[in-house]
Amino acid sequence: MDHSPFQDSLETKITSMDMGCHSLQWCGYELIVFKDLWGELVISLLGGQVMLFRPAGEKPLLWLTAKPAGAPAAIRGGIPVCWPWFAEHPQNPELPKHGVARTARWQIDDQAVDETGGRWLMSPELSLCDGIQLQLEITVADAELSLALTTTNGSAQPMTLTQALHSYFAVSDSHDIEIQGLADCRCLDKVQDMQPGVMPPSLRFTAETDLVVEQTDNSDGVMLIDHGWKRALRIINRGSGSTVIWNPGSAAANMSDVGMDQVSQFVCVEAARTRFFDEPVLAVGATQTLATSVRSLPYPPAR
Numbered sequence: 001m002d003h004s005p006f007q008d009s010l011e012t013k014i015t016s017m018d019m020g021c022h023s024l025q026w027c028g029y030e031l032i033v034f035k036d037l038w039g040e041l042v043i044s045l046l047g048g049q050v051m052l053f054r055p056a057g058e059k060p061l062l063w064l065t066a067k068p069a070g071a072p073a074a075i076r077g078g079i080p081v082c083w084p085w086f087a088e089h090p091q092n093p094e095l096p097k098h099g100v101a102r103t104a105r106w107q108i109d110d111q112a113v114d115e116t117g118g119r120w121l122m123s124p125e126l127s128l129c130d131g132i133q134l135q136l137e138i139t140v141a142d143a144e145l146s147l148a149l150t151t152t153n154g155s156a157q158p159m160t161l162t163q164a165l166h167s168y169f170a171v172s173d174s175h176d177i178e179i180q181g182l183a184d185c186r187c188l189d190k191v192q193d194m195q196p197g198v199m200p201p202s203l204r205f206t207a208e209t210d211l212v213v214e215q216t217d218n219s220d221g222v223m224l225i226d227h228g229w230k231r232a233l234r235i236i237n238r239g240s241g242s243t244v245i246w247n248p249g250s251a252a253a254n255m256s257d258v259g260m261d262q263v264s265q266f267v268c269v270e271a272a273r274t275r276f277f278d279e280p281v282l283a284v285g286a287t288q289t290l291a292t293s294v295r296s297l298p299y300p301p302a303r
């Protein structure tokens with residue numbers, strides 16, 4: 001895999017660090033690095049965003065841009081938190097895409113780390129919506145990374161909420177992978193003006209891909225099978241009726257932090273709650289958790 005000086009410097013810095021917890025500045029982003037016998041986890045305080053997860057002895061599971069725009073811009077890579085709306089704001093297109101959480105400052109409220117894994121609790125430093133509590137729980141255990149994003153409506157009004165945990169998975173080459181586990185699910189194709197369709201048993205990436213898939217049964221998860229790296233990732237989403245699959249293809253030429261040199265290094269498989277396949281209203285007093293987990297399995301996977 002090719003690396004730019006930015007990514008090299010992040011990875012090189014982490015590789016040369018001692019075990020333990022470290023603060024690190026990277027392109028203006030304030031990062032917290034955790035390194036132990038279980039591997040490495042890097043969190044950005046901008047966005048409460050997991051930037052890197054590498055189980056010991058494995059390649060990183062997540063992709064991170066090698067050409068970040070720099071703080072305080074949103075970071076492409078890792079797992080951005082899209083909240084309290086997913087994609088364009090339904091009423092006001094002037095508002096930032098994917099909500100305000102990914103460019104807000106977050107804090108670590110609690111953490112427990114040992115040589116087998118860790119658990120971190122994060123929340124935005126300042127409330128992002130009046131009366132609404134938001135918490136992100138990040139867990140590493142048995143070489144698996146899990147995120148759970150919990151919203152509690154403590155306001156006096158029902159809340160309209162769509163959201164996503166927008167995971168960017170690192171792949172050898174997006175043309176040499178397939179996604180399985182969504183066969184026969186209904187989907188909407190954003191590249192074709194939300195044209196409805198049905199998912200095939202195996203999805204391959206040959207061009208720009210942007211699908212909102214209705215996933216009613218998440219129990220077996222989605223498999224990302226990487227023939228180049230001979231790696232299989234199992235992604236299990238919970239509290240999510242929509243799985244979003246995205247790779248910009250040739251549209252990456254207009255994205256300064258992706259570009260045609262990086263576009264085949266990742267695919268996004270996102271745990272989402274969208275206005276198409278999920279109930280968007282969170283009642284007064286109600287709590288909702290959107291979660292995702294990822295681990296690698298032996299290749300080829302048995303299904």
Ligand SMILES: O=P(O)(O)OC[C@H]1O[C@@H](O)[C@H](O)[C@@H](O)[C@@H]1O
Pocket residue numbers: 076087097098166190210211244246270
């Ligand atoms: O450019 P952004 O805001 O990071 O969004 C990236 C992509 O995120 C995906 O979730 C959407 O389905 C795409 O339509 C979008 O282009």
